[in-house]
Amino acid sequence: MTTTHVDGYLRHIMAVCAEDRSGSVADYIPELARVDPDGYGLSLCVHDGHVYSEGDGVVGFTIQSISKALTYALLLTRIGRDEVDAKIGVEPSGEAFNEISVDDNRRPKNPMINAGAIMATSLLLPPVRDVDQATVDRVYGELVEFYSACAGRRLTLDEDVYRSEAQTGSRNRAIAYMLDSFGVLDTDPEAALDLYYRQCSLLVTTVDLSVIGATFANGGLNPRTGRQVLAQEVAQRVLSVMTTCGMYDGAGDWVSSVGLPAKSGVGGGILAILPGQLGIGVYSPRLDRHGNSVRGIDTCRHLSTDLGLHMF
Numbered sequence: 332m333t334t335t336h337v338d339g340y341l342r343h344i345m346a347v348c349a350e351d352r353s354g355s356v357a358d359y360i361p362e363l364a365r366v367d368p369d370g371y372g373l374s375l376c377v378h379d380g381h382v383y384s385e386g387d388g389v390v391g392f393t394i395q396s397i398s399k400a401l402t403y404a405l406l407l408t409r410i411g412r413d414e415v416d417a418k419i420g421v422e423p424s425g426e427a428f429n430e431i432s433v434d435d436n437r438r439p440k441n442p443m444i445n446a447g448a449i450m451a452t453s454l455l456l457p458p459v460r461d462v463d464q465a466t467v468d469r470v471y472g473e474l475v476e477f478y479s480a481c482a483g484r485r486l487t488l489d490e491d492v493y494r495s496e497a498q499t500g501s502r503n504r505a506i507a508y509m510l511d512s513f514g515v516l517d518t519d520p521e522a523a524l525d526l527y528y529r530q531c532s533l534l535v536t537t538v539d540l541s542v543i544g545a546t547f548a549n550g551g552l553n554p555r556t557g558r559q560v561l562a563q564e565v566a567q568r569v570l571s572v573m574t575t576c577g578m579y580d581g582a583g584d585w586v587s588s589v590g591l592p593a594k595s596g597v598g599g600g601i602l603a604i605l606p607g608q609l610g611i612g613v614y615s616p617r618l619d620r621h622g623n624s625v626r627g628i629d630t631c632r633h634l635s636t637d638l639g640l641h642m643f
């Protein structure tokens with residue numbers, strides 16, 4: 332397909348999917364409810380780094396749970412797979428993203444649900460009970476550095492969403508303190524939560540998501556900057572866990588119909604990846620009951636069927 336054909340095709344499927352106005356914008360974090368419910372963007376980054384983008388491709392939205400895949404990658408890079416596996420499982424939970432649960436070994440079931448993601452942020456922090464703000468700031472700085480290297484540009488924080496998230500985070504606090512009460516959290520629960528809220532509140536565009544996706548698709552090499560930002564085996568592990576756990580209790584339906592590793596966020600973004608080929612970023616903030624973007628899923632279904640992207 333030529334560039335004009337791809338652009339025309341993307342516009343076409345967006346026009347089809349835009350007719351669906353079902354679902355609702357997340358409002359359990361008050362600041363998230365302020366977005367335009369009709370916002371809709373789609374970007375594809377292919378193996379040579381070229382980005383095709385239509386609609387609101389440069390509109391910023393918070394990354395939310397898509398961050399879980401990136402933090403998992405950073406943690407695997409830092410402490411290695413064995414240490415990570417001792418603390419966080421890789422089994423699909425079949426539960427909601429914010430379920431208060433662990434497996435038989437008192438590990439969060441996987442890194443794509445909140446319990447696993449909060450455990451992951453805790454493991455980036457020093458294993459001491461009293462973590463000062465300067466330390467949280469330093470680790471946050473390293474995390475932003477890594478996310479930015481994957482996106483190929485400097486990402487910034489949505490301060491309002493971050494504050495709103497921290498003020499209304501009772502469920503996440505319950506999860507962190509559950510892990511603490513089980514004796515499996517080695518650091519200060521409040522510091523782990525603060526880092527988690529901040530990572531969720533980073534602003535991205537669909538162009539960013541597509542480049543992040545292409546970086547993972549390319550075995551960790553960002554095709555736009557030419558920088559190897561993570562190891563090939565880390566990218567492979569993250570993609571595997573995204574395939575089985577990235578879409579929460581909607582993961583089975585997603586894998587059978589779309590057939591791509593993916594991660595969604597309640598900000599309305601979806602990151603989907605065809606290993607070895609391309610990264611897809613889609614944004615539309617109306618969500619289904621699992622917390623996944625309705626139009627985002629539909630758009631990916633069209634792409635997968637029409638372009639033969641299903642991996643199986």
Ligand code: DON
Nearest residue numbers: 395396428531595596597622
């Ligand atoms: O933990 C939370 O509530 C959010 N900051 C992230 C949740 C999220 O994006 C779930 N994804 N669909």
